[in-house]
Amino acid sequence: MKSPILRRPARLKSLLALMAACGLVAGCQSGPSGLVLRQTPRTVLYSYLVANGMARGRLMSETVTPAEYLHIVQADRSALIAILLFRDKPNPQNLGKAGQRVEDFLGVIEAPSSPLAKGLQLQAPDPKAGAMR
Numbered sequence: 001m002k003s004p005i006l007r008r009p010a011r012l013k014s015l016l017a018l019m020a021a022c023g024l025v026a027g028c029q030s031g032p033s034g035l036v037l038r039q040t041p042r043t044v045l046y047s048y049l050v051a052n053g054m055a056r057g058r059l060m061s062e063t064v065t066p067a068e069y070l071h072i073v074q075a076d077r078s079a080l081i082a083i084l085l086f087r088d089k090p091n092p093q094n095l096g097k098a099g100q101r102v103e104d105f106l107g108v109i110e111a112p113s114s115p116l117a118k119g120l121q122l123q124a125p126d127p128k129a130g131a132m133r
Contacts, residue, residue: 039099075108
């Protein structure tokens, strides 16, 4: 036996429309809920390790100019020095600087190759060439 609401399709449609409208209005009223991330020494160090692996992958798999190579190495060293400074002198300012340097390092890694730097380029090794003997 069907319930009284389901016997009349017009009533069911209007009920579903009302529920959908309430859902939309309720969605507008809810506040933005996001994941709040606090910088901690572990998150900064983990981010640096991930960025270091990303840099190695970029240097091995893409065509990189010597200037880009040098820029990546400099950003890596800058981030590492900031992390070591925080290790030796732990305070909120040094933690913030280390986090910022790691973010800068990630920005350098993710920056696209410059189309103007087509002169001398470092090529990734050909995997089909075999090992050097």
